[in-house]
Amino acid sequence: MxxxxxxxxxxxxxxxxxxxxxxxxxxxxxxxxxxxxxxxxxxxxxxxxxxxxxxxxxxxxxxxxxxxxxxxxxxxxxxxxxxxxxxxxxxxxxxxxxxxxxxxxxxxxxxxxxxxxxxxxxxxxxxxxxxxxxxxxxxxxxxxxxxxxxxxxxxxxxxxxxxxxxxxxxxxxxxxxxxxxxxxxxxxxxxxxxxxxxxxxxxxxxxxxxxxxxxxxxxxxxxxxxxxxxxxxxxxxxxxxxxxxxxxxxRGARIYAELAGSSVTSDAHHITAPDPEGMGATRALKAAMFDGRIQPEDVVHVNAHATSTPVGDKPEYAALKNALGDHLENVWVSATKSQMGHLLGASGAVESVLCALAIYNRKAPVTINLDNQDPEIPLKVVTGQPAQLPAEGSIVALNNSFGFGGHNAVVAIRSV
Amino acid sequence: MASNEEILAGLAEIVNSETGLDEADVQMDKSFTEDLDIDSISMMTIVVEAEEKFEVKIPDEEVKNLKTVGDAVNFIAAAQA
Missing domain, CATH: 3.40.47.10 (Thiolase/Chalcone synthase)
Structure with missing residues (x-):
């Protein structure tokens, strides 16, 4: 069923x-x-x-x-x-x-x-x-x-x-x-x-x-x-x-998007540091996509965890690369903590709100303060202007959140 | 030492801040539970704040005897004397 x-x-x-x-x-x-x-x-x-x-x-x-x-x-x-x-x-x-x-x-x-x-x-x-x-x-x-x-x-x-x-x-x-x-x-x-x-x-x-x-x-x-x-x-x-x-x-409700899939994994690696290879995050991404029957090519946008710490931003790139492969270079990534800071336990919820709006309006929010992009993190980051997401067809956004303790949570939000 | 009117006004202020009830509704003959719908946790908060405001002690075993606002005003006035 x-x-x-x-x-x-x-x-x-x-x-x-x-x-x-x-x-x-x-x-x-x-x-x-x-x-x-x-x-x-x-x-x-x-x-x-x-x-x-x-x-x-x-x-x-x-x-x-x-x-x-x-x-x-x-x-x-x-x-x-x-x-x-x-x-x-x-x-x-x-x-x-x-x-x-x-x-x-x-x-x-x-x-x-x-x-x-x-x-x-x-x-x-x-x-x-x-x-x-x-x-x-x-x-x-x-x-x-x-x-x-x-x-x-x-x-x-x-x-x-x-x-x-x-x-x-x-x-x-x-x-x-x-x-x-x-x-x-x-x-x-x-x-x-x-x-x-x-x-x-x-x-x-x-x-x-x-x-x-x-x-x-x-x-x-x-x-x-x-x-x-x-x-x-x-x-x-x-x-x-x-x-x-x-x-x-x-009831004839307005539907912003479908919550298509989700996953929670744990690194079992270190109490605060993320697994440097991003393996726990990779498993969470792959499982959320599997849960939502999502192929890498369906994904057009990621609201990244991206907290702005020197050690945290890199493993997330590794995980995205593992999960999305070469298609990652086509995906618009927004790091909205650049604007509002890190709301800790609230951040995943606020960023899910932004993902739902990004899918509904087919527009991805901007990342500020990215003057010199870390060459080790070659993501396609939305800067300056919001990114226009594909106007037609089914599209998916992923929202990543990682927490001290090695917690990885990912949700996949799809257009309806 | 505060007059009964001053104690009533001070108590009304505390009740208003705890429950949102209009200060004018906090009158001598009103029952905390029946008329003002104040639950036991709010009552204890009001008692603790009244102790601080009026610099008196209201023992826990006294609180159950403070059925009306007037009971509380009279107790505080006597304790201040």
């Missing part, structure tokens, strides 16, 4: 280059940077080695009510903002849903780190009585999934894939499986992260993962450039409504 087809019918996002999907897409085609010098007192207080990050363009406190923001960690706030946009975009009506067939798979890389560390500060400074009773539900990593399921009345399960920077793409994989297996008809998938806090900033800087281009933040995220020196911390969330094709057709 053929597996159920799964389609994407709603998109939501809140990111450093746009607080909603229309703004994100317009800026992604234009090529802007969301990186800014941080004005927070803690940057000077702790003398942080990295003094900039890609802040969300619209803070959730501007969109949500005060009681909502008070009871949710910032990561959950981002999740709820993005999920509400995706839900409204899908045209689905809560009251008409079979709640038991509506599920959530909402990822995070780190979870409620602001809440956890604020509560620790409160405990040390003011004692246990002042640690608020909402602390636990706010800091738990399943907070975003739980809040989204409450918001939608989704009773078909609320999952939290946690695989560092692959989390958001792994959520897509989980959602696809839930619908294919018949457990759900609709799944709100996504990822959220809010880790622009002095501790994670210090920790990522300590492992030399972050760019130190403090004097020029907007030029700091430069995937594939010979002068790349690390990633730029970002924050926000992405959300997608996945829906069984027959369910979407029955």
């Amino acid at each position: 053929m597996a159920r087809k799964v389609v994407i019918t709603g998109l939501g996002a809140t990111t450093p280059i746009g607080g909603d999907v229309p703004t994100l897409w317009a800026n992604a085609l234009k090529g802007v940077s969301g990186a800014v010098t941080l004005e927070d007192d803690w940057v000077k207080e702790y003398d942080l080695p990295v003094t900039f990050a890609a802040r969300a363009a619209v803070q959730p406190t501007e969109v949500l009510s005060r009681p909502e923001t008070k009871r949710m960690d910032p990561s959950t706030q981002f999740a709820v903002v993005a999920a509400r946009e995706a839900w409204a975009d899908s045209g689905l009506v809560k009251e008409e849903m079979d709640q038991n067939k509506l599920a959530v798979a909402f990822a995070t890389g780190i979870g409620g780190v602001w809440t956890l560390l604020n509560a620790w500060d409160t405990l040390r400074e003011k004692g246990p009585r002042r640690v608020l009773p909402m602390t636990v539900p706010m800091l738990m990593p399943n907070g975003p999934a739980a809040a989204v399921s409450l918001d939608l009345g989704a009773a078909g399960g609320a999952h939290t894939p946690v695989s560092a920077c692959a989390s958001g793409t792994e959520a897509m994989h989980v959602g696809l499986e839930l619908i294919r297996s018949g457990k759900a008809d609709v799944v709100m998938v996504g990822g959220a992260e809010a880790a622009i806090h002095p501790m994670p900033m210090a920790a990522f800087a300590s492992m030399h993962a972050l760019s130190r281009r403090n004097d020029d933040p907007t030029k700091a995220s430069r995937p594939y450039d010979t002068d790349r020196d690390g990633f730029v911390m970002g924050e926000g969330a992405g959300a997608l409504v996945l829906e069984a094709e027959e369910h979407a057709i029955a």
Whole structure:
């Protein structure tokens, strides 16, 4: 029996280059940077080695009510903002849903780190009585999934894939499986992260993962450039409504694209460094393509993981070459972290939103700051202007995400 | 030391920030659970924030006796005295 087809019918996002999907897409085609010098007192207080990050363009406190923001960690706030946009975009009506067939798979890389560390500060400074009773539900990593399921009345399960920077793409994989297996008809998938806090900033800087281009933040995220020196911390969330094709057709929904295939593998190589030959990523790419019955020639666009770290960008090229062979030279590659920084557990979700839009509009977003392309990474990168994808015929985009721990997640998104 | 009116106003501010309820709805005769629909986690948050704001201690075993806003205002006033 053929597996159920799964389609994407709603998109939501809140990111450093746009607080909603229309703004994100317009800026992604234009090529802007969301990186800014941080004005927070803690940057000077702790003398942080990295003094900039890609802040969300619209803070959730501007969109949500005060009681909502008070009871949710910032990561959950981002999740709820993005999920509400995706839900409204899908045209689905809560009251008409079979709640038991509506599920959530909402990822995070780190979870409620602001809440956890604020509560620790409160405990040390003011004692246990002042640690608020909402602390636990706010800091738990399943907070975003739980809040989204409450918001939608989704009773078909609320999952939290946690695989560092692959989390958001792994959520897509989980959602696809839930619908294919018949457990759900609709799944709100996504990822959220809010880790622009002095501790994670210090920790990522300590492992030399972050760019130190403090004097020029907007030029700091430069995937594939010979002068790349690390990633730029970002924050926000992405959300997608996945829906069984027959369910979407029955209600006359607008379909952006098909989520044709997905795969998750693990390197089993090193806790932080990617396998230098990209073998784990190769297996993930090949498996996602096999899952979606996709030939290399079908692929026209890749939204690469491409974080702008010196060691990370190369193995991904090796993996793409392994999976797509000589056809790779025809494929338009976008490294959108050049614009919005690295949203960690949210990045795969936001980049899947961009892939769905790229397929729907047949246009690939631009990569900025690529002045001198690393000769060891001869990809066909979209720079300057958005790339026009083939106007006719079936086309496929791949979205790669890799995470500390050796996690590899790939999704394949096909035109309908 | 705050007057009962000041305590009520301060408490209304805390309730508003926790629940979004209009401050004007927070009146002496209102029950936290029946009228204001405040759950136990919100109640504990309000208690902790009131302790900080009014510099008093509200023991956990007292909280169940604070059925109305007036009970809380009177308890805080007495504790401040």
